[in-house]
Structure formats: structure tokens, C-alpha cells
Amino acid sequence: MRGVLCKVNIKDKKASEYQALVKANEPETNSFKNCILAFLVGGAICDVGQAFLNLYSSFFPKDEAQVLTSITMIFLGAFLTGVGVYDKIGAFAGAGSIVPITGFANSIVSPAVEYKKEGFVFGVGSKMFLVAGPVLVYGISTSILVGLLYYFVKLFPGV
Secondary structure (H helix, E strand, O other): OHHHHHHHHHHHHHHHHHHHHHHHHOOOOOHHHHHHHHHHHHHHHHHHHHHHHHHHHOOOOHHHHHHHHHHHHHHHHHHHHHOOHHHHHHHHHHHHHOOOHHHHHHHHHHHHHHOHHHOHHHHHHHHOOOOHHHHHHHHHHHHHHHHHHHHHHHHOOOO
16 A cells, blocks of 8 residues: 555656646747737738728729638638748737638648648548637537527517
């Protein structure tokens, strides 16, 4: 019985030593700098989108220009992910590269590129929505629930 207690204490001691080692070698994060970078890069991505919207608005009606802008930004996000540039932007900007629509494109294309070597069905097809899948499921589910709630509130306005 005594040997078991000793082993547990040794394991606990090793775990605490490991945690201390991890804490000592952990890089410090500068939250203020990270927030500023995220704001600037996210804003720059949105500025690019606004430039495309302004360009497309010169040639197309507003609704079509908005759709074309979204398509262009998704394409750019997917393309930059495919050539390995968007990952570098993400490492530099953090959340500033995730929040715009280009980040959504990145979240779909990145796993597809990573698992391409496993084939199109078991690699690309099954892993493509690894990151974006839960976002889509909960986003669509929530929008359906809110739509139903809105419908029933409008159905009985006096209640």
C-alpha cells in the first residue's frame, strides 16, 4: 500500500514540475498589441471588400454588387489559403483574419488542403467542414429558431 502512495506522489510531483517548466517557457502574450493588429488587419480586409463593392457598384445594381463582392472576397480567402499566404496573415493578425468572410473561406479550404493526400472522398470531402461545420449547423439552427419565433410573434400580434 505504501508503494502505491509513493508512486502517486511522484507522479504528482512530476506533473507539477512539468507544469512549472511549461509556465517558465511559455511566451508572454501582449493582448493590447494583438488587439491592435487584429483591428488593423481586419479593417484592411474590410477595406479591400469595400473597394470591390465600390468598383462593382459602378457597373451593377447594388444587390448584384454586394453578391459579387462576397464571391470575390471568398475566392480571395480561398485562393490565399491554397497558396499558403492566408495562414501567415492569420499568424500575424489573429482574430482580425478570422472574423471577415475571408476567414470563413479559410476555415473550409485549410482542412481540405491539409487532408488532400488522403483522397477526395475520405480526405477533402470528409474533412472540408471540420472547422466550419459546427458553425454552419448552429448558425442555421439558430436562424430557423429565430425565424419561427418571429413568425409566431407576428402571427399573434396582440398577445
